[in-house]
Amino acid sequence: MPFQPDAPYDAVLRVLDRQVIGTDDLNVCKVDDIEVTDLPDGSLQVTALLAGTPALLPRLAGRPTRWMLGFWERMGAEQADRHRPYRIPLELVDDIGTDVRLNVPKLDVLERADLGPGRHPLRQLLALQVHSHLGDDFGHALDVRVDERHRIIGVIAGAGRPGSLLGYDRHPTQGPAVLRWAVGFLHRHTVYIPWEDVEDLSWETSALVTSNPSPTALRELPA
Amino acid sequence: MPRTPDGGGWHTDASRYAGEELAAVGTSILALRQDDDLYGPYLRVSTAKAEKSGSRAADELTSVQPPDGARDGYDNVTTALEDASDVLTDVRLAAWEGNTASYPALLQRLEKVRDRLEQIVQSLQQGSDGSTA
């Protein structure tokens, strides 16, 4: 029975970098990235979990990592599937709590797969610069809100790293108070953009344009 | 190459190495006093380490180049450390041979070098160049 969330969830906060475990209670891998797929109506849907060096390494920022990536590619230039990450289709996911539980055992579950046209790793979505159509800059995507049918219903945009909200936006009373205040202050300009407001998304230019020049600040959103 | 005098002054280096020699001597005094209450291997290892630590301190100090005018102090302190190291070697030899009869005499010699080292450390910490201790 594939994973049925009972409420919308934030993909970076709740799924990314979590431990994936099989039915035999053995560790499989970490969620190194997430695959999102273009739908005909222009929205995006979470369709698979991604794992492996090709999924993880590009997420590490900075010059040393680019060197690492180049080194790793040179070490196996003859392997055609070098760039393909391991792909776990969402149908194999049973539950996502403090870890990701599959409905199959660990053995031979990871298979390399091309992402194919219309499929994108979440890190590309998180690299998008978010602007309004009038040119206001909202930073870049920090997280995506996903509904019970795994469709992306909104984007959280601001400065800083994805995941730096640490979950304080979801629970207004989460302690300790000092940290909550600090995160709130650092993210005072972070906004939430519902998918209906997305006017244009360009993977090539790494830009997302919203039609609303003054989107709701994240802290004013009900949790 | 001899080490050039430390920016902090000759007496910083000298008091540090004299202090290390003093610690080695103190350890041997304690170890010999316990004699029977220490297992053979423990006494042997303890005295051997004290000797090694003391001779290293003496060597380090000897290799420092004293600043002008501190030559007397240098001679005085290095002699004291070398004398102490000699006693520590004799202690180690006696401990490894199990020559317990010689311990009282060795303890006396240890106490003497300990007193001398203590005086040197004190005078160095008070800022003298070590020649008067």
Added chain:
Amino acid sequence: MKRVLSMALGILTAIGGFVDIGDLVTNAQAGARFGLSLTWATVAGVVGICVFAEMSGRIAAVSGRATFDLVRERLGPGMGLVNLLGSMGVSLLTYVAEIGGVALAVELISSVDYMLLFPIVGVVVWLVLWRASFSFIENALGLLGLALGVFVVALFKLGPDWSHLAHQAVTVGKPSDESWPTWSYYAVALFGAAMTPFEVFFFSSGGVEERWSAKDIPLMRSNVIIGFPLGGMLSISIAACAALVLGPLDISVSSLDQVGLPIAVTLGKLGLGIALLGFVAATFGAACETGLSVGYSIAQYFGWQWGKLVRTDVAARFHAVLLGASLVALGLLATAADPVTITELSVVFSTIALPLTYFPILVVANDRDYMGTHVNGPLLNALGVFFLVVVTVVAVAAVPLMIWTHMGS
């Protein structure tokens, strides 16, 4: 009855397992030079590790996730990798120090040269990590570590002026012949010796291995809140014995035999024998813990199967890391580096690895999606934030102090 026994076992192994080569050396050094004037630093470290371990243990019990899982999850893979390299480096350095410590202790028992002993010790430690059960490592070695209680007995036998000792312990002061920077350096070292990150990796990973659940929380808390402070008392007794016996003779501690001399002076051969047993048990146990921690941290970052509670072949990568770490450790010891110096370095560098490991735990311990009703209460949060500040300050001050005071000389 079974619960009482199990609680007692937990507390006793926590006490006996608390002291490692870092505590032995640093407390003896500080006691000999500073008397009890740095006790507050040890106390701070003990309270700190109680807070850190309780939160990590509770998270492991409620969510089944160990410390390093959360480091990657909350800090992201980039910062998580930086943290991994730092934590693995420090755990490995400590692993080297502990293996060296076992060899030094065995040298004192056998007078066989340390350089001949450490390879044998390294192989034996690796074999235990490979073959022995988790409960052997935790329980047998932890209980044998209680032999270090002989330092408490020795302290009473020395019949010190208790009011003078107490006064020294509670007032902020230092001996006149020592400088404030050196005093601060030793404060950092003592804090780092007590609040070691690998202890928490081991504690929380062990909790996951033993499949703790929410109903194990009271037992886990009793281990931490009773066991660790009593273990800290052992550390303070080592410092006090050094202060009373070594201090008057101006003996600064640079080798393990000096740490045991106060026991020989007060309790004779029998006491010394028990102390030696304690040295071996404490350092051997800590060697196992740090070795496992190297494996835990990298496996929990990459999502590999880890642990002693599955068959070795099922956690193949984990055991390969343990083997590799043991070989690297033996390689480092083969350079004839002094294990006491390595210990001093490991204790200081541990403090640098602390903040980024501590921070995600503090956040997750408050996360209701993770912890349900078992989130931190306001008192624990106050302590939690206080120690976040403390470990950050200590981490920033550690290396400058180390360089400025030439490692406390």
